Amino acid sequence: MTFNFDQEIDRKGTNSIKWELEPQDYDMQQNPDAGRLLPLWVADMDFAVPPAVVDALVKRAEHGLFGYSMPMDSYYETVIDWHKRRYGRSLAKEWIVLTPGVVPALNMIVQSFIQPGDKVLIQRPVYYPFFSAIENHGGEIVSNNLVYANGRYTMDFADLAQKTADPAVKMAILCSPHNPVGRVWTADELRQFGQICLENNVLVVSDEIHCDLIMPGHNFTSFASISAEFEQKSIVCTAPSKTFNLAGLHTSNIIIPDEEMRERVKQTMDKQRMPGANPFGLAATEAAYKHGEEWLTAVIDYIADNNKFVAAYLAEHLPQLRPIPLEGTYLLWIDCHGLELDPAARRQLLLNQAHIFLDAGEWFGPEGEMFERVNLACPRSVLVEMLERVVTAVQQKSG
Numbered sequence: 001m002t003f004n005f006d007q008e009i010d011r012k013g014t015n016s017i018k019w020e021l022e023p024q025d026y027d028m029q030q031n032p033d034a035g036r037l038l039p040l041w042v043a044d045m046d047f048a049v050p051p052a053v054v055d056a057l058v059k060r061a062e063h064g065l066f067g068y069s070m071p072m073d074s075y076y077e078t079v080i081d082w083h084k085r086r087y088g089r090s091l092a093k094e095w096i097v098l099t100p101g102v103v104p105a106l107n108m109i110v111q112s113f114i115q116p117g118d119k120v121l122i123q124r125p126v127y128y129p130f131f132s133a134i135e136n137h138g139g140e141i142v143s144n145n146l147v148y149a150n151g152r153y154t155m156d157f158a159d160l161a162q163k164t165a166d167p168a169v170k171m172a173i174l175c176s177p178h179n180p181v182g183r184v185w186t187a188d189e190l191r192q193f194g195q196i197c198l199e200n201n202v203l204v205v206s207d208e209i210h211c212d213l214i215m216p217g218h219n220f221t222s223f224a225s226i227s228a229e230f231e232q233k234s235i236v237c238t239a240p241s242k243t244f245n246l247a248g249l250h251t252s253n254i255i256i257p258d259e260e261m262r263e264r265v266k267q268t269m270d271k272q273r274m275p276g277a278n279p280f281g282l283a284a285t286e287a288a289y290k291h292g293e294e295w296l297t298a299v300i301d302y303i304a305d306n307n308k309f310v311a312a313y314l315a316e317h318l319p320q321l322r323p324i325p326l327e328g329t330y331l332l333w334i335d336c337h338g339l340e341l342d343p344a345a346r347r348q349l350l351l352n353q354a355h356i357f358l359d360a361g362e363w364f365g366p367e368g369e370m371f372e373r374v375n376l377a378c379p380r381s382v383l384v385e386m387l388e389r390v391v392t393a394v395q396q397k398s399g
C-alpha cells in the first residue's frame with residue numbers, strides 16, 4: 001500500500017490545538033492576517049492515520065452507543081503482542097494500566113510516590129510538562145543536565161551519581177527517546193543510568209512515548225528490557241499516540257510490573273475518578289497495533305527524508321542554524337547560536353516576521369534557550385514554506 005504524506009490536509013476548523021491556538025506573543029496588530037501563521041510546534045502529525053484506524057473508528061461510530069468503556073482481552077493481547085514483536089519485551093496483562101495520556105500518568109505517578117520536599121531528577125533540556133508534573137505535587141526538580149558537545153548530547157553520569165546520592169532524590173523521569181534533543185539512548189547508556197539510580201534507591205519512570213519513531217540506523221531499547229531488576233523497579237510509559245497520531249484519543253498504557261507500585265498508582269487514579277479508557281481510543285489502539293505497521297514504516301521513511309531535506313537546506317541557505325542529528329522522534333532540535341540573537345529577538349523574528357510557530361527552546365529549560373524545536377511530521381511543502389520564510393526574515397533583519 002502507498003500513503004500520500006505529501007498531501008496537505010486542512011486542519012483549520014477541526015479543533016486542532018496545533019492549528020487553532022495562537023501564541024500569546026503573536027502580535028495580532030502587526031499581523032492581522034493571522035491565517036499565515038505556520039504551526040510546527042506541538043507534537044502531533046499533519047498526516048492522516050493508517051486507513052485501518054479510520055475504518056475501525058467509523059465502524060465504532062456507526063454502532064451509535066458510546067457509554068463508559070473498559071479494555072477487553074483482545075485489547076491487552078494486541079498491546080502485549082506489539083511490545084513482543086517490536087521490542088522482544090514480554091508483558092503480563094495485569095502490568096498494563098490504562099490512563100488518558102502519558103502526562104496525566106506522570107502526574108499520578110509523582111502524586112503516588114513523592115512527598116512534599118522530595119526531589120525528582122530530570123535531564124534538561126527536556127519535555128517541559130515534566131516540570132509541572134513534579135512541581136504541581138510538591139516535588140522539587142533536580143536536573144542532571146545533558147552534556148552538549150560537538151553537536152551531540154550525552155548523559156553526565158558523574159553528575160548523576162552525585163545528584164542521586166542525595167537521599168531526598170526519590171525518582172528520576174527518563175525521556176527515552178529524548179524530546180527535544182532526539183537521542184535514542186543506547187543499551188549501554190541506559191544500563192549506566194539505571195545502575196546509578198538503582199544503587200541510590202531512585203525509582204526510574206521511563207517515558208517511552210516516542211519509542212516507535214526511530215530513525216534508520218538506530219535501535220530502541222526499553223529501559224525495562226535491560227534486566228529483570230530494571231523491569232521490576234521501574235515504570236514505563238507507552239502510548240500509540242505519537243506513533244500513529246492519535247493524541248486526541250487519550251489512550252496510553254503504563255507498564256508497572258511491581259504489584260505494590262501498581263496498586264499505589266491505581267489508588268491515586270481512583271481517588272480522582274480518573275477514567276482509564278474511552279471507546280474510540282480503545283478501537284483505534286487495537287487497529288493501529290494490529291494493522292498499522294506498514295504505515296509506520298512508511299511514515300518513518302518520510303520523516304527521515306524530511307530531516308535530510310531540512311539539514312541540506314539549512315547547510316546551503318542558512319548555515320547559522322545547525323540541526324542536531326535526529327535519532328528518534330519527529331522533533332528536530334536546532335542550534336541557533338549562529339543567528340546571534342537573544343531568545344526574545346529570535347522569537348520575535350520567527351513568530352512575528354516569519355509567521356512560524358515553533359516550540360521555543362527555552363520552554364525546555366534554560367539550557368535550551370539558544371535552540372528551537374521544529375516538528376517534522378508534516379508534508380515537505382510545509383517545510384519548504386517554513387524554511388523560505390525563515391531565510392527571508394533573516395535576510396531582512398541583516399540587510
Ligand SMILES: Cc1ncc(COP(=O)(O)O)c(C=O)c1O
Nearest residue numbers: 043101102103104127179207209
Ligand atoms: C516525552 C513526551 N511525553 C509525553 C507526551 C504527551 O503525552 P500525552 O499526550 O499522552 O499526555 C509528549 C508529547 O509530546 C512527549 O513528547
